[in-house]
Amino acid sequence: MSDETTPVDLEKEPVSAEDPAAAAPEAPAAPADTTDGETSAAAGLGRTTVTRIGQGARNVGASVRHTLTTGHQSDEEFRRLLVQRQLAAYDEVRETAREELEDVHKRITRLERIGAEDGWTPEQRQAVKVLREERKGRTAALKDLMKTPFVPVQPTDDQIKRARRAGSTRRFVALLVVIGLLGLLCVRAPQLLLLVLPVGVAVLWWLGRRPPTLTQRPVPERLLARAELALPAQAGAAPGVDPEEPRQYPIADVSTAEEAEEAVRRVITAVGGDLAAVTDGHREPWGWSVRVRFRSGSPDDLNEEKTYKRLITAWRLRRAGLLIEADPEFGDSCTVRLVMRDPFTPELVGAVPYRPPLSTSIVDRFDFGVGMDASELAFSLAGLMLIMVGDTGSGKSGIALALAEAVTSTRDAVLINLDPAGSGVGDLGPAITLDACMDQALIGNVLDFLIKLCSARARQRRAYGWGNKWRMSPEHPAFVVHMDEWPQLSEKNKKKLIRAILIGRKEGVWFEGFSQWGTKDYLGDAIGPKMPGKILGACRRVDVTELLGGGSIGEGYRADLLQPATHTEAGDAGQIYAQGLPGMPSRPVRYKFREITSEYAARVGVERAAAGLPDVTFTLTEAGLIKEWHKLLKAAAAPAPGPAADGGDDDEPEVPPILVVIAEAFVQEDDPEFLTLDQVHVYLKKDDAAKWGRWDDRDDKGRLRELGKALARELRDAGVTLSSERITEAEGQPRGYYAAAVQQALAGVSSDDSTDDS
Structure with missing residues (x-):
């Protein structure tokens, strides 16, 4: 045996014979625990998600604030909106006048139809007379309205700011209403929160990586399309028109209504037309029709010979392929018809x-x-x-x-x-x-x-x-x-x-x-x-x-x-x-x-x-x-x-001119039962103002007295049997002529001629 002995660790507690566990061999060390790492990763993902949802909420808030404060709209857009209100009021007055005139016309037509079928009563005759006078007045008033151009009052900076604040207020109130309705709905049906909350969180998470674009949008096309809304400095030329562009615009190359309107606008502007609007482009079986409204000048100018030929050349139409229909109700408007083929199939x-x-x-x-x-x-x-x-x-x-x-x-x-x-x-x-x-x-x-x-x-x-x-x-x-x-x-x-x-x-x-x-x-x-x-x-x-x-x-x-x-x-x-x-x-x-x-x-x-x-x-x-x-x-x-x-070339005396004028007055007045001397005087002066207007400087009584004398002499010298009478149906019983008497006088001329022939 060797004399060397193994060193003993004095610090180690001696093994007791009575402790079997201690006597057993030492077990191997257990592996390290991974739970702490997984918890840390989950916490990081949660923090990222919450951060992204929070950023999405901030993005939504910024977009809402931008919209509520009308930051997306420019001052130019607000200016055009304010001018558009003036234009709407301008158009509404004219549209109301047109509708009222049309209503009067329909009432006259209805009464005339009743009179033609059933005969006239005195009340109907008077009603038609009053309505015709009303129609004349309304027609004249409408023409005056149409002659008045649209001249807007440009909004000031303060007015634009007030309009912006008003827009913000309307949007804020609308948002509160929407939030209130959603809240009320969730209170009434709490189960909806199970759907709304996940969807809302998902949307916020999606918006967290998409920052909002807080800029001003372009002016909407509907506001740019109306030339009346432009500033006076811009009104001289239509938007987007290059003054150097060619003046020819062949209508055969047009394929859409917008292109037809543009072709008409460019060419008429090129020949000097001052246009307010070009609208209602429509493809017809024979070509195109477009409605044109002038700011100044007249649609009649387009039918002047030189202008007409220039338009034909610019659109490359056949010689008689351009028809310009002036609107009888609106003197500033017309319909341009571009005829490319026979319109009557x-x-x-x-x-x-x-x-x-x-x-x-x-x-x-x-x-x-x-x-x-x-x-x-x-x-x-x-x-x-x-x-x-x-x-x-x-x-x-x-x-x-x-x-x-x-x-x-x-x-x-x-x-x-x-x-x-x-x-x-x-x-x-x-x-x-x-x-x-x-x-x-x-x-x-x-x-x-x-x-x-x-x-x-x-x-x-x-x-x-x-x-x-x-x-x-x-x-x-x-x-x-x-x-x-x-x-x-x-x-x-x-x-x-x-x-x-x-x-x-x-x-x-x-x-x-x-x-x-x-x-x-x-x-x-x-x-x-x-x-x-x-x-x-x-x-x-x-x-x-x-x-x-x-x-x-x-x-x-x-x-x-x-x-x-x-x-x-x-x-x-x-x-x-x-x-x-x-x-x-x-x-x-x-x-x-x-x-x-x-x-x-x-x-x-x-x-x-x-x-x-x-x-x-x-x-x-x-x-x-x-x-x-x-x-x-x-x-x-x-x-x-x-x-x-043929027996037809014998000389025959003409109807005396004075009798023709009186008879024509009845025709022009829609064949009334009678005309007063005052009414006849209007047509006499149209025929010969120097002869029949000599007494206009006198009062009505003196003027009509001299007129009656002159008419009696003129008719007597012409051999016409016609005398003025008291018109008992008229207020004040003025003197005048009954239609039946005028017809008898005309027939008398024929009878005299027939007697002479025999």
């Missing part, structure tokens, strides 16, 4: 409506065609004194046939066909009640008969108590006279025709005249502009201005642009402009009549004759003219005499 025009025999009344609205804006060409023929002017190839004969076809379908009107050079509407054959063509003597006799009929009916109307218009019925039908080739009448017959036109309207004797020309030298008198209804087909520029007035071209009545048909090309035959058609707006819109073929007219003519035409025996027997009527029928059935027997 067969699908748009449609087929001729079939009208069974005796199925209509002359007071009905007849559907004759369509406008290029898809509006109806529909109007009544009752009371219509009409003239149509159109060159050869304008479709004049077809339009005359369409009107005559409608007349022959009625149960309370008959058709008389007069034509000194052709057959007129002879295609209707037996549906025509009296046919007098290519015979000047017979035409003259028919006109004499119609003048006598007017005088007889004036007496009948008063005896029946029918008011101031003839009441149509199958027993008392209207006489509608178709007068073709007006300029071909003899001078004698032209004068008779004009007299009949002046007195026939109230007596149910109405004339539809047709001519290739519309000037005084062809018609025999300046009667064309005085005809209530006017239709213009393809014709001369001078015809348009003669019939519709010197400003009609500028307003958009461009019948001079219509192309007449040829043997090989249809051209614009049947297309027209119109004024004064009952129930139709007097707007420069192009319309097209549906074509009535000769074959169709012949077929319905035979059908209507077989069913029976309205019988004139009763009404002419009452008028004491039945024997003369039978003589005319017999003469019309006889073979027409040769040219030597």
Whole structure:
């Protein structure tokens, strides 16, 4: 054994034999505990999440504060909003005036329809008179309003600040309302918190990494689009327009309404137009239509010849492809029509409506065609004194046939066909009640008969108590006279025709005249502009201005642009402009009549004759003219005499000018029962201001006394039997003329002429 011994650790407690655990071998050391590390990581994630949610809440708070204080809106936006309020008030005044004017017009139309159907009562007549005066006043007031430009008062800095504070207050109140409603909802339904809280926390967590953009937004497009809202320094040029940009803007390249509006705005601005707004761009089957409102100047300027040609070139349209329709109600506005193809397709025009025999009344609205804006060409023929002017190839004969076809379908009107050079509407054959063509003597006799009929009916109307218009019925039908080739009448017959036109309207004797020309030298008198209804087909520029007035071209009545048909090309035959058609707006819109073929007219003519035409025996027997009527029928059935027997070129005294002026005053005043001397004086001064305005410096009593003396002398010297009377129906019983007396005086001229001829 070795003598060396193992050292002993004196500090170690000696093992007791009695402690078995101590005697056991020492166990290995246990591994370190990981719970503390996991807890630390979870705490870090929680702190990050809470921090991110808190940052999200701060971001939301910053965005809400930015919005509540209107920090996202610029001063320029608030300035435009304040000016927009002024513009809204400006537009509202005009819109209210338009609505009130339209209401008055509807009331007049309703009363006129009732009067035409049931006769006038004194109360209705007075009501219509008052409403017409009101309409004149409102129309004048509206025109004055439209002439006043929009000149805004620019807001000051203090006003902009107040507007900003008001916006903040509204937003804050709205936020409180929303929070209150959400709180109330959660109190009523606490279970919603289980949904709202997690969603809210998730949203805040998501926004924690997305800081808000606290900047001002651009001015909204709706505020930039209105030129009226710009500062005066900006108003001279539309926003975004480069003054160096090319002036050509081919309309064929346009594909959207916005592009069409922009094309119109750029080109009209380039030719010097001062535009306030370009709106309502609309694609049409034939091209584009756009509404334009001017700030200064007039839409009529666009129809000036040089400007019109520049616009055609800039838009690259065909020669007559630009139509500018001035708005009759708003002098600063117009509709620009950019025509790229034929506007009247067969699908748009449609087929001729079939009208069974005796199925209509002359007071009905007849559907004759369509406008290029898809509006109806529909109007009544009752009371219509009409003239149509159109060159050869304008479709004049077809339009005359369409009107005559409608007349022959009625149960309370008959058709008389007069034509000194052709057959007129002879295609209707037996549906025509009296046919007098290519015979000047017979035409003259028919006109004499119609003048006598007017005088007889004036007496009948008063005896029946029918008011101031003839009441149509199958027993008392209207006489509608178709007068073709007006300029071909003899001078004698032209004068008779004009007299009949002046007195026939109230007596149910109405004339539809047709001519290739519309000037005084062809018609025999300046009667064309005085005809209530006017239709213009393809014709001369001078015809348009003669019939519709010197400003009609500028307003958009461009019948001079219509192309007449040829043997090989249809051209614009049947297309027209119109004024004064009952129930139709007097707007420069192009319309097209549906074509009535000769074959169709012949077929319905035979059908209507077989069913029976309205019988004139009763009404002419009452008028004491039945024997003369039978003589005319017999003469019309006889073979027409040769040219030597026309009997139409004898000299015939004209209606004295003084009587024409008085009769025209009644026509212009819508055929009242009477006119006072004071009312007649207005028209006398229009005719000759120097002669009839000599007493304007006197008081009313002295002026009217001298006027009465002068009128009596003038009528006596002209050989006219007409004296002023006390108008017992008028307040104060002033002196004046009754319509019946004026009609008798006109008829007396014809009777004297007939006596002289015999």
